[in-house]
Each structure stands twice: as C-alpha cells, then as structure tokens.
Amino acid sequence: METDDCIIIGAGPAGLTAAIYLARFHLSIRLFDCGSSRAATIPCTHNHAGYPDGIAGKDLLALMLAQAERYGARREAVEVTALARDGDDFGVRTDHGEWRARTVLLATGVVNHxxxxxxxxxxxxxxxxxxxxxxxxxxxxxxxxxxxxxxxxxxxxxxxxxxxxxxxxxxxxxxxxxxxxxxxxxxxxxxxxxxxxxxxxxxxxxxxxxxxxxxxxxxxxxxxxxxALGSRIRSELAVAAGARATAEGCLEVDDHQRTSIPGLFAAGDVVKGLDQISHAMGEAGVAATTIRNTLADRAPLRR
Missing domain, CATH: 3.50.50.60 (FAD/NAD(P)-binding domain)
Incomplete structure (x- = not known):
C-alpha cells in the first residue's frame, strides 16, 4: 500500500490551506472531504481580507481547492471512519477503503447546534x-x-x-x-x-x-x-486514537499544532480558538510547515 506524506481530513479553510502549503512543499498528500464544511454554508463573508465586496463560502472554498489542485493536491470525496497509529505511520480507514500516511492533519471543524x-x-x-x-x-x-x-x-x-x-x-x-x-x-x-x-x-x-x-x-x-446554542466539536477520530482533548472536545495542541500523538496535527475549529476563517488558515500554515520539518527530520527531503 502506498504511504502518503500527509493525509488531511477535512476540506474547509484550514484543510485547504494546509493542502496548498504541503503540495507546494513537493509532498505527497491526500485531502479527504466528506462535504460538510461549515464554511460552505456562509452566504457571504465580509471580513475575509482581500474581498472588499465579500465572498460566498462555497466560492472561497472552490478557489482554494483549485489553488491546491494546481500544485498536485488530490481531493478524495470520502468520509473517514477511523484513525490509528500503525508503527511510525498512520492507518486511515474511510467508507471507500484504507490508506496509510506518515502524518495526519485533522481539520474537521465543528457542527453548530x-x-x-x-x-x-x-x-x-x-x-x-x-x-x-x-x-x-x-x-x-x-x-x-x-x-x-x-x-x-x-x-x-x-x-x-x-x-x-x-x-x-x-x-x-x-x-x-x-x-x-x-x-x-x-x-x-x-x-x-x-x-x-x-x-x-x-x-x-x-x-x-x-x-x-x-x-x-x-x-x-x-x-x-x-x-447561541453551542456546537459539537468533530474531534472523535483523534480522541478515539488517544489524543488529548478538553472537556468540550477541543483537541489540545502545542504552538506548532501538534496533538499529544506524535505525527498527528490539528488546525481550525476542532482546536480551541476563535472559530474564524483567518485564524484557521493561520493555524493550518503553522501545522503544514511543522509537518514538512517533521518529515525532513525522519528522512532528507531533496529533489
């Protein structure tokens, strides 16, 4: 079975930002998308920098996906059902099969009540x-x-x-x-x-x-x-794999978006934070860069 450098679970602003970064680092990645990004429900956001007239959530996601695909990112329309360490790597089970990756980034977000x-x-x-x-x-x-x-x-x-x-x-x-x-x-x-x-x-x-x-x-x-009814944090995959989370379900990460499981990263609303697109994108950039450096520590990344 092929082992990817990174599997990204979730294709909202955080997941797509990470996909752009990681693809431009010349890494082999997969982007798993079950089609339920909360950002897709935004009729028009006016506080995203660079869009003075606002932009619909679906349009923003489409532009970000096109940018990621330009550099070789592969989007898989599947739902991840389980995640587990497998030696130094991870096994990722979906409703359409199983994959392996050296690292995993969880960007699954939340669901509003x-x-x-x-x-x-x-x-x-x-x-x-x-x-x-x-x-x-x-x-x-x-x-x-x-x-x-x-x-x-x-x-x-x-x-x-x-x-x-x-x-x-x-x-x-x-x-x-x-x-x-x-x-x-x-x-x-x-x-x-x-x-x-x-x-x-x-x-x-x-x-x-x-x-x-x-x-x-x-x-x-x-x-x-x-x-103002709260939300459900979609951290179940990581928690089931042994990652630490708050009582509310937010994944605990360090300053480099590393969870308590080596090789497992998290960014965006699944991590306790501001629940903002810009914040999620920033966390994803940090996570992606750390993933690249983590992989380079395991084996030199050279062309």
Missing amino acids: RPDMDAALHDRALAAGLLRYCPICDGYEVTDKRVGVVGTGDHGMREALFLRGYTRDVTLVSPAAVHDLDDACARALDAAGIARVEGPCGGFAIEDGRLALDTAAGRMAFDSVYP
Missing part, C-alpha cells in the same frame, strides 16, 4: 441573513437592526452582550420554558438594556421579511436571529 426548525426554512433564512451564527463575522451587518438571540446562561448572555455593540435592540429568548441565568448574568443583561423573554421558542417562519417565532411573550419577529 441548530434551533428547532424545518431544514428547508433554516437554509432559506440563513441565505437571506435572517439567521446568523457568527456575530464576529457578521455583526456589522445587523447594525441598528432588531436582533434576537436564542440562548440562555452564560453563553447566551455573552453573545447578546457582544451584539449589543452593534444595535440597541437585542432580545435574549430562552430556547426552553425558562431562562437559566444567575444573578450576575441578569444584572449584566439589565445594565446593557437587553430584553429577556421566556420560551420555549418555536413556530419559526419568514414573515414580512423578518424571522418570526413563538415565545412565552407571544409571537416576535426579528431582522436577524442568532442561535
């Missing part, structure tokens, strides 16, 4: 900017608009406070019947003038150009709604 709404409606609302998941990315677009945050507790409070920097009209809606807010959270919300409404929320629909939902206070409609 969604509000309880129809999938087709979710996608329409997301495309229209009525539903948003990242106030760091697109808070500017809701400046002085009516914004709802579906969430509670410390996480919901912090997201509502962050959005208060863009608009005075912010309402925190509990996803369940009652809010789970301690006194400190309640005081912080009150001091910022953020309304609190009990749930459960449901009955989502697009009405008169807004996203409407049912609450304990009646039906409400917002220019944009932010679900």
Whole structure:
C-alpha cells in the first residue's frame, strides 16, 4: 500500500490551506472531504481580507481547492471512519477503503447546534441573513437592526452582550420554558438594556421579511436571529486514537499544532480558538510547515 506524506481530513479553510502549503512543499498528500464544511454554508463573508465586496463560502472554498489542485493536491470525496497509529505511520480507514500516511492533519471543524426548525426554512433564512451564527463575522451587518438571540446562561448572555455593540435592540429568548441565568448574568443583561423573554421558542417562519417565532411573550419577529446554542466539536477520530482533548472536545495542541500523538496535527475549529476563517488558515500554515520539518527530520527531503 502506498504511504502518503500527509493525509488531511477535512476540506474547509484550514484543510485547504494546509493542502496548498504541503503540495507546494513537493509532498505527497491526500485531502479527504466528506462535504460538510461549515464554511460552505456562509452566504457571504465580509471580513475575509482581500474581498472588499465579500465572498460566498462555497466560492472561497472552490478557489482554494483549485489553488491546491494546481500544485498536485488530490481531493478524495470520502468520509473517514477511523484513525490509528500503525508503527511510525498512520492507518486511515474511510467508507471507500484504507490508506496509510506518515502524518495526519485533522481539520474537521465543528457542527453548530441548530434551533428547532424545518431544514428547508433554516437554509432559506440563513441565505437571506435572517439567521446568523457568527456575530464576529457578521455583526456589522445587523447594525441598528432588531436582533434576537436564542440562548440562555452564560453563553447566551455573552453573545447578546457582544451584539449589543452593534444595535440597541437585542432580545435574549430562552430556547426552553425558562431562562437559566444567575444573578450576575441578569444584572449584566439589565445594565446593557437587553430584553429577556421566556420560551420555549418555536413556530419559526419568514414573515414580512423578518424571522418570526413563538415565545412565552407571544409571537416576535426579528431582522436577524442568532442561535447561541453551542456546537459539537468533530474531534472523535483523534480522541478515539488517544489524543488529548478538553472537556468540550477541543483537541489540545502545542504552538506548532501538534496533538499529544506524535505525527498527528490539528488546525481550525476542532482546536480551541476563535472559530474564524483567518485564524484557521493561520493555524493550518503553522501545522503544514511543522509537518514538512517533521518529515525532513525522519528522512532528507531533496529533489
């Protein structure tokens, strides 16, 4: 069986950046992509440097893939099901066969927890900017608009406070019947003038150009709604192989993106960080360079 220099698992901004670097290092790599990059769901990002008019997530990924392929990167449309050390190398099992690699980079990202709404409606609302998941990315677009945050507790409070920097009209809606807010959270919300409404929320629909939902206070409609419901870190492959992770599931890495397993690297949202494209790309550049140097320590890399 052929042994690649590196297998990259995940083809979002982190995985594709690493593919560009590693291919340009003249290394043999494979890029495994199950087609579920969170970046692909971004209707238009305006804070990615170099695109003053913004760029859709799918368009950005397509450009990055084309750049990686120009230098010889190979994308495989497969889903990885298991990962394990095999001597000094790794065995990578997929739904279409097995491969070996000297190193592996995990760039699998996270999955947002969604509000309880129809999938087709979710996608329409997301495309229209009525539903948003990242106030760091697109808070500017809701400046002085009516914004709802579906969430509670410390996480919901912090997201509502962050959005208060863009608009005075912010309402925190509990996803369940009652809010789970301690006194400190309640005081912080009150001091910022953020309304609190009990749930459960449901009955989502697009009405008169807004996203409407049912609450304990009646039906409400917002220019944009932010679900602050957390996410699932897609680190299961590495954890099953023995890599250390936080209680939330974020993989622990050093300053060079090395996990606790020699030869296994991680970059992007699967690592605790900012959940930003630019940050993921930076981590991927560090990881790819370290991978190249790690391989050079094992055997000289010469043309």
